[in-house]
Amino acid sequence: MSVDATAPVIKNEDSPRGFAFALTAYLLWGFLPIYMKALAHISPAEVIAHRVLWSVPIAGLVLLVLGRTQEIRDALRSPRMIAMATLTAALITVNWGTYVWAIGAGHSLDAAIGYFINPLISIFMGSVLLKEKLRPMQMAAIGLAAIAVIVLIVDGGGMPWIALTLAFSWAFYAFFRKTLPLGPNQGFLLEVLILSIPAILYILYLELVTGQGHFIETGWSDTALLLGCGLVTALPLMIYANGAKLLKLSTIGIMQYIAPTMIFLIAIFAFHEPLGTARMIAFPLIWAGLVLYTLSMLKATRGR
Numbered sequence: 131m132s133v134d135a136t137a138p139v140i141k142n143e144d145s146p147r148g149f150a151f152a153l154t155a156y157l158l159w160g161f162l163p164i165y166m167k168a169l170a171h172i173s174p175a176e177v178i179a180h181r182v183l184w185s186v187p188i189a190g191l192v193l194l195v196l197g198r199t200q201e202i203r204d205a206l207r208s209p210r211m212i213a214m215a216t217l218t219a220a221l222i223t224v225n226w227g228t229y230v231w232a233i234g235a236g237h238s239l240d241a242a243i244g245y246f247i248n249p250l251i252s253i254f255m256g257s258v259l260l261k262e263k264l265r266p267m268q269m270a271a272i273g274l275a276a277i278a279v280i281v282l283i284v285d286g287g288g289m290p291w292i293a294l295t296l297a298f299s300w301a302f303y304a305f306f307r308k309t310l311p312l313g314p315n316q317g318f319l320l321e322v323l324i325l326s327i328p329a330i331l332y333i334l335y336l337e338l339v340t341g342q343g344h345f346i347e348t349g350w351s352d353t354a355l356l357l358g359c360g361l362v363t364a365l366p367l368m369i370y371a372n373g374a375k376l377l378k379l380s381t382i383g384i385m386q387y388i389a390p391t392m393i394f395l396i397a398i399f400a401f402h403e404p405l406g407t408a409r410m411i412a413f414p415l416i417w418a419g420l421v422l423y424t425l426s427m428l429k430a431t432r433g434r
Contacts, residue, residue, distance in 0.1 A: 148376025152385050155370035158362070160392025163233045163241070165362050167401065169355055170234035172344045176336060177230050177359060178223060179329040180345070182322050184360025189319040192368055201316045202323075212324065214310050219321040221303040226363075228295045237292050238397035239409060243282075244296030245390035246416045249383065249423055250275045251297045255305060267426035274419035278412035285408030314371030318364070383427050387420065 169177050193199050205211040232241045250272050256262040264272070282290040310317050336343030344352040374382055394413075397403045 144378050144381050145376040148373045149381070151369050151373025152377055152382065153373075153388070155366040155373060156385055156388035157392070158366040158369070159389040160396075162362060162366075162389075163238050163393055163396050164400065165355075165358070166230055166233040169230070169359075172352065172356075174227050174230040174234065175332065176344060177356070178227050179332045180356040181226060181359040181363045182223075182325040182329040183333065184357055185322045185364040186319070186326050186360070188360050188364040189315065189322060189368070192315060192364075193319060196315070198313065198316060201312060202319055205312060205316070205320050206323075211310070211312075211320070214306070215312075215317065215320045216324055218303055218307050218310060218317070219324045221299050221306065222321060223325060225296060225299040225303060228292060228299065232292045232296070236401065236403060238393055238401055239403050239405070240290060240292035241296060242390045242394040242397060243278075243290065243409075243412065243416065244293035245300070245393065246387070246413075246420065247275045247278070247293065248297045248300050249386065250416075250419055251301045252304065253423065255301050259305070265426050265430070267422045267429075271419040271422040271426070274415045274422070278415035278419075281408050281412045281415070285406070314374075315368055318367055318371075322364075384424055 166177070190199075193202065205215070229241055232238065253264065253268050254272050257264050279290060279294070282293070307317065312320060333343065333345065337345060337347075341347070345356050346353060377385075398405065
């Protein structure tokens with residue numbers, strides 16, 4: 131039985147319920163650095179393995195409650211579907227791994243930059259890959275982001291790879307995720323199911339072979355934090371997926387700045403990361419670009 135690729139028609143209007151869902155998801159993502167900072171003493175690879183493993187039962191339970199498990203069973207019988215999901219799973223793993231490492235290593239500001247420039251990277255990719263025509267405001271927004279990156283390169287003596295890896299990996303993930311004919315909750319479960327095989331093997335290797343795992347031997351606090359990785363990973367994604375269906379694209383476009391703004395504030399005031407001259411120049415350039423991007427998006431929405 132093949133998977134139905136026909137997507138439901140979604141009304142382009144806002145609802146209080148959708149706003150509440152999306153706001154909750156973005157606030158959870160915004161506070162995520164505090165949780166990940168508590169895991170900084172554990173290697174990013176081990177954290178990612180537990181994020182994957184403990185997301186499976188949560189995502190599976192949600193689909194059981196919603197009665198939407200048939201699509202997953204169909205997808206698991208489709209080699210094409212598994213191949214597509216493997217690609218998106220690999221991209222989200224790169225994104226998660228870079229993010230976890232950045233927070234633990236004291237580069238939360240770079241993570242904030244990455245998620246701030248992500249919408250501008252997505253516009254750029256749409257122009258290059260899909261031959262979408264850029265509006266003047268969009269071109270100016272991308273230009274400001276490019277100048278900000280150049281400032282960071284000149285100051286740091288190299289590419290701001292953390293920010294660019296986060297921005298491009300998420301943009302490519304979103305691009306290819308759109309080609310996966312599954313609902314967001316079903317697609318997420320399929321991705322973590324695929325990733326759970328190497329995740330389980332790696333956790334067993336750490337716990338049973340090297341003895342370097344943190345799940346059992348290092349105390350209840352590490353065990354609780356690693357178990358909670360599934361909740362902090364799956365819950366915001368699934369809440370967001372349900373909220374996005376009940377909001378206008380322009381509303382989602384504006385709300386997506388909530389999480390990186392919170393990451394920025396947490397990095398400065400909670401983690402006490404130095405802002406530095408280059409970032410004091412780069413952040414306003416990026417914010418100015420996002421203002422132009424938002425105005426362009428709102429203008430296009432009103433035009434439609």
